[in-house]
Amino acid sequence: MSKTTDWLPKDATLIPDAVAALDPETRTVSTEGGQTLSYDYLLLAPGLVLDHDAIEGFSLDMVGQNGIGALYAGPEYAAKTWTAADQFTHTGGRGVFTRPATEMKCAGAPLKHTFLIDDIARRAGNAGKTEIIYAAHDNALFGVPIVSEKVRMLFRDRGISPVYNHVLKSVDAERKLATFTTPAGEQQMEYDYLHVVPPQRAPDFIRQSGLSWADKWTDQGWVEVDQQNLRHLRYPEIFALGDVAGVPKGKTAASVKFQVPVVVDHLVSAIEGRAGAEVYNGYTSCPMITRIGRAMLVEFDYNNNLVPSFPGIIAPLEELWISWLMKEVALKATYNAMLRGRA
Numbered sequence: 001m002s003k004t005t006d007w008l009p010k011d012a013t014l015i016p017d018a019v020a021a022l023d024p025e026t027r028t029v030s031t032e033g034g035q036t037l038s039y040d041y042l043l044l045a046p047g048l049v050l051d052h053d054a055i056e057g058f059s060l061d062m063v064g065q066n067g068i069g070a071l072y073a074g075p076e077y078a079a080k081t082w083t084a085a086d087q088f089t090h091t092g093g094r095g096v097f098t099r100p101a102t103e104m105k106c107a108g109a110p111l112k113h114t115f116l117i118d119d120i121a122r123r124a125g126n127a128g129k130t131e132i133i134y135a136a137h138d139n140a141l142f143g144v145p146i147v148s149e150k151v152r153m154l155f156r157d158r159g160i161s162p163v164y165n166h167v168l169k170s171v172d173a174e175r176k177l178a179t180f181t182t183p184a185g186e187q188q189m190e191y192d193y194l195h196v197v198p199p200q201r202a203p204d205f206i207r208q209s210g211l212s213w214a215d216k217w218t219d220q221g222w223v224e225v226d227q228q229n230l231r232h233l234r235y236p237e238i239f240a241l242g243d244v245a246g247v248p249k250g251k252t253a254a255s256v257k258f259q260v261p262v263v264v265d266h267l268v269s270a271i272e273g274r275a276g277a278e279v280y281n282g283y284t285s286c287p288m289i290t291r292i293g294r295a296m297l298v299e300f301d302y303n304n305n306l307v308p309s310f311p312g313i314i315a316p317l318e319e320l321w322i323s324w325l326m327k328e329v330a331l332k333a334t335y336n337a338m339l340r341g342r343a
Contacts, residue, residue: 093192
């Protein structure tokens with residue numbers, strides 16, 4: 001396991017402390033340990049927080065028990081989730097897979113989990129014993145219409161049942177009962193396996209700093225930035241990138257890979273007193289795993305245009321082994337290169 005210090009440039013100073021508060025008027029950052037740091041320019045990349053408490057009756061100590069899974073909470077909970085999911089793929093029953101109404105990191109992940117559990121049940125010869133339901137938070141299965149339609153077709157072919165405009169509100173673990181908020185009122189659904197993906201929001205210090213959008217994502221707190229250069233609209237010395245940036249797309253590591261050069265260009269240009277030139281077009285990549293050994297390499301921009309990196313070689317809406325291989329083998333090396341500033 002690597003440490004943060006393994007990836008930092010030699011002339012960078014690491015302060016191993018969490019941010020407690022940020023004041024853009026005085027240009028200061030306060031840490032939980034009591035330090036106050038001033039800045040000329042500020043780059044915000046704190047990620048997001050998982051709001052498990054927003055789901056009534058749910059807590060992380062439930063994961064792995066009574067058929068409850070929650071992959072997003074980290075490796076420990078992924079292992080516990082597998083315990084519950086593995087039992088479901090062998091004993092069967094009803095599996096309910098959820099997705100929050102908030103913006104979220106890797107919005108394709110809930111779909112991937114749904115596809116994989118279905119595939120594992122099939123490989124175990126238990127497809128006839130399982131009923132799989134995917135609860136979409138709105139009236140689509142994915143934010144890009146052509147991809148949403150492809151997922152709908154795959155669901156149809158595999159007997160996975162989508163329900164739309166269903167947002168998980170509460171969990172009754174003892175009764176194995178999930179309650180959803182829908183346009184028609186609250187709806188209850190029994191389950192044997194339930195995959196919980198919590199609402200996701202900006203960290204508290206961001207939401208309390210006055211840097212968030214005031215007219216959209218008001219319950220989530222994403223930073224108010226220009227979507228093309230990721231520079232704050234009211235405080236030009238501040239940039240935000242990654243999950244916390246308030247842009248229509250971009251909560252994936254692949255997005256960060258394209259955002260960083262844009263921020264660097266505009267930051268260096270600002271220091272030198274000139275205008276930056278680089279533009280972030282909303283590039284987002286989602287290696288959509290659809291079964292073990294197969295995936296679709298879906299890449300798109302702000303306008304929902306498909307922007308494949310390998311046109312003519314990797315068809316973005318085809319389930320391919322090479323797309324799976326890229327997900328399994330190439331991404332770690334790419335992440336490492338990003339940390340070194342080489343990709």
